[in-house]
Amino acid sequence: MFKRMITESRIKSPWLLHYDCGSCNGCDIEVLACLTPVYDIERFGIVNVGNPMHADILLVTGTVNHRNKKVLVNLYDQMPHPKVVVAIGSCGLSGGIFREAYNVVGGVDKVIPVDVYVPGCPAKPEAIIDGVVIGLQKFHEKM
Amino acid sequence: MINTCALILAGLVAAPLAGGLVNGLDRILTARFQARVGPPVVQPFYDVVKLLGKEKTVVNVWQAFCAYCYLAATAISVVLFFLQSDLLLILFIQAVGAVFLVIGALSSTSPYSQVGAQRELLQILSYEPLLVLVTVGIYLETGSFKIGQVYAWDEPLLLKLPFLFVVLGYALTIKLRKSPFDLSTSHHGHQELVKGLLTDYSGPFLALTEIGHWFEVVLILGLCSLFWATSWIGMIIIVATTYFLEIVIDNVSARMNWRWMLGYVWAMGLTLSVVNLVWLYVR
Numbered sequence A: 001m002f003k004r005m006i007t008e009s010r011i012k013s014p015w016l017l018h019y020d021c022g023s024c025n026g027c028d029i030e031v032l033a034c035l036t037p038v039y040d041i042e043r044f045g046i047v048n049v050g051n052p053m054h055a056d057i058l059l060v061t062g063t064v065n066h067r068n069k070k071v072l073v074n075l076y077d078q079m080p081h082p083k084v085v086v087a088i089g090s091c092g093l094s095g096g097i098f099r100e101a102y103n104v105v106g107g108v109d110k111v112i113p114v115d116v117y118v119p120g121c122p123a124k125p126e127a128i129i130d131g132v133v134i135g136l137q138k139f140h141e142k143m
Numbered sequence B: 001m002i003n004t005c006a007l008i009l010a011g012l013v014a015a016p017l018a019g020g021l022v023n024g025l026d027r028i029l030t031a032r033f034q035a036r037v038g039p040p041v042v043q044p045f046y047d048v049v050k051l052l053g054k055e056k057t058v059v060n061v062w063q064a065f066c067a068y069c070y071l072a073a074t075a076i077s078v079v080l081f082f083l084q085s086d087l088l089l090i091l092f093i094q095a096v097g098a099v100f101l102v103i104g105a106l107s108s109t110s111p112y113s114q115v116g117a118q119r120e121l122l123q124i125l126s127y128e129p130l131l132v133l134v135t136v137g138i139y140l141e142t143g144s145f146k147i148g149q150v151y152a153w154d155e156p157l158l159l160k161l162p163f164l165f166v167v168l169g170y171a172l173t174i175k176l177r178k179s180p181f182d183l184s185t186s187h188h189g190h191q192e193l194v195k196g197l198l199t200d201y202s203g204p205f206l207a208l209t210e211i212g213h214w215f216e217v218v219l220i221l222g223l224c225s226l227f228w229a230t231s232w233i234g235m236i237i238i239v240a241t242t243y244f245l246e247i248v249i250d251n252v253s254a255r256m257n258w259r260w261m262l263g264y265v266w267a268m269g270l271t272l273s274v275v276n277l278v279w280l281y282v283r
Helices: A002-012 A026-033 A069-078 A089-094 A125-142 B002-033 B043-052 B061-082 B087-106 B111-142 B147-152 B162-175 B203-228 B232-252 B258-282
Strands: A015-020 A057-061 A084-088 A104-106 A116-118
Touching: A002 A125, A002 B043, A015 A026, A015 A069, A026 A057, A026 A084, A026 A089, A026 A125, A057 A069, A057 A089, A057 A125, A084 A089, A084 A125, A089 A116, A116 A125, B002 B043, B002 B061, B002 B203, B002 B232, B043 B203, B061 B087, B061 B203, B087 B111, B087 B147, B087 B203, B111 B147, B111 B162, B111 B203, B111 B258, B147 B203, B162 B203, B162 B232, B162 B258, B203 B232
Parallel strands: A015 A057, A057 A084, A084 A116
Antiparallel strands: none
């Protein structure tokens, strides 16, 4: 019973950490748009925490390069289990138009395990919210 | 005996539940002020249950120890309040809890935690003298520090201690860590301070500090209720109005720095207290 209560609470109270991994800021603006009164994701208990130690879901936008991959891994490691990673935008998925550049590693999944992929350039706020909702269902599987 | 047990149970179970609901209402009202819908009223409970179920990660064991001590101290102070014990004793136990939270944050080397802890110490320095002065005012009027006797007093204290009630309002705003005094743990964790004092508390230990905070909310609202203790309706109105004003102030003001807080709160708080105490004394 306690297990069910905790899973239920996890789904109702996802705290987000948003990391800009070298995005053009297009996807970042769309992520922040979710917090505005138009989308108001706090309705679902979602809070943008900015602290990996408090976060349940890691949103990553932008391409991973050799400089910031260490930061990304560090943030991922600091998040307590269970955790979900959502990669956002073409760049986060595959490296996007930058994937051939000499300094680019590629998509987020080259460095940390990704649970949900949200495509788009930039991804729409609706798509990001959908991605987070699919990520929440992963908590059921992670129990 | 049965009565005492019931009161202890009320303090341990009903108080945090009430504190959580007040917190949920706070979040909904804040969202409405910003033209949003806001989370459900039980959202704080979802948050705490989720945090309790998360992986335990601590920076060092002292932090975990301090989180438990903070929760214990706040719970004891609320239980003593329900048992209608001594006001000074309650305030001192509550202060011990507050200091343990700071020690826990100081035990980590994170700069955010350190800065948050230093600011929290300054906040404690700002509000503790005010709380003691409010208690002195209550003593001068009723002739007792016992809460039982204050509740039995036959006229509302607000009429005799209006300025001290304002002073209690300052202490309440600082204690609830609301704007303009949200120095030690910023409301929004993605600003310069991250989560300040609470940055390195995570998972179940963050949940303990959250439950401790609910106890503190109940304790301070209980102190407010002392000011109109003659009728239940008066008590409810005074507590509801005070908390509503807190939320309004929180939403219309920006965060100030600690120099302003210390100067302003001490200047206003001490002046208002002295005026009220002198008036009580000479009348």
